[in-house]
Each structure stands twice: as C-alpha cells, then as structure tokens.
Amino acid sequence: MLTYYLNLGSNLGDREGNIWAADLRIALDIGLVTARSDFFESEPWGFESSNGFLNRALAVESQEEPQRVLELIHDIERELGAGAGHRDEHGRYIDRVIDIDIMAIDDMIIDTPTLTVPHRHLPKREFYLKPFMEIAPDWRHPATGLTCQEMLSLIRN
Numbered sequence: 001m002l003t004y005y006l007n008l009g010s011n012l013g014d015r016e017g018n019i020w021a022a023d024l025r026i027a028l029d030i031g032l033v034t035a036r037s038d039f040f041e042s043e044p045w046g047f048e049s050s051n052g053f054l055n056r057a058l059a060v061e062s063q064e065e066p067q068r069v070l071e072l073i074h075d076i077e078r079e080l081g082a083g084a085g086h087r088d089e090h091g092r093y094i095d096r097v098i099d100i101d102i103m104a105i106d107d108m109i110i111d112t113p114t115l116t117v118p119h120r121h122l123p124k125r126e127f128y129l130k131p132f133m134e135i136a137p138d139w140r141h142p143a144t145g146l147t148c149q150e151m152l153s154l155i156r157n
Helices: 015-029 066-080 126-135 148-156
Strands: 002-010 032-036 040-042 053-062 099-105
Touching: 002 015, 002 066, 002 126, 015 032, 015 053, 015 066, 040 126, 053 126, 066 099, 099 126, 126 148
Parallel strands: none
Antiparallel strands: 002 053, 002 099, 032 053, 040 053
16 A cells, blocks of 8 residues: 655636545545645746646555556546646646646655656645645655655745
C-alpha cells in the first residue's frame, strides 16, 4: 500500500465543485482518501490569468503502482475538464477546470520521462506546500530531508 499526496487545483467554473468531483473520482478509481486539507486560494503559476486557483491536498492510500495512478489522474482530468489540457498549442499553461498533480508518494524518488516524484516544483510552490503541510506535517522530502514547513520558510525568505 502506498500513500499518494495529491494537489487538486481549479480556476474555471465552480472551482470547489470541480475539486469535490475530482476527489470523488479519486476515491472511486485510485484509493482511500485518508486526509483532505482546507481549500487554499492561489494565483496562477507560470502564466497570466484573471482567474485565481482554488487548491486542496489529498492523502490517498492505494495499491496501484505510480505509473497507473498517473494514467488514472489523466483520465479524471480529461473527463472532468471536458478534454482540456494544461497547455495551449504553444506549450504555455492555460486556465483549467481541474489539475491534479502527484506531489509525493511516501518517501519514494522517481525520475522517469513521464513521472518525477517528489514533484520537481514542490519546493518552490506555496500552493503545494501549504495544503501538503496541513495533511502531512511530518513528511520529509526524501532528497533534501526538509519538511513542507521548512521548504515554505525558504521560499518566503
């Protein structure tokens, strides 16, 4: 059994409803949701938009292997987001109904062409760290040994 730490974000439509819909699909398709953070507001990262994001972290226990969970997440994003992707035809980030990222899986380190765990931007994104810290305050980055609180302190200073 693996514990997946996921970040769900939405900046289009009923943002909270979109996140709850993704939460339900995750519980049905991937595994048992054991923790949910509060909702956090955040600004778009990596692109300009007047639509702010709503984010939430989940801890999910699953017997599925990481690559399979990634495939299931992509299926959920496609179905809930009406097929919309995360980027436009030029590779730039765009607004989205739902975005689901794997922030970490227990204390695993994975670096493949399709999956990097912990997420490569985890130490730099407050909208990952704040909700993650809420559901797993003792989790430590397997490469650096830093907690989410310690990583958050580094980006705030």
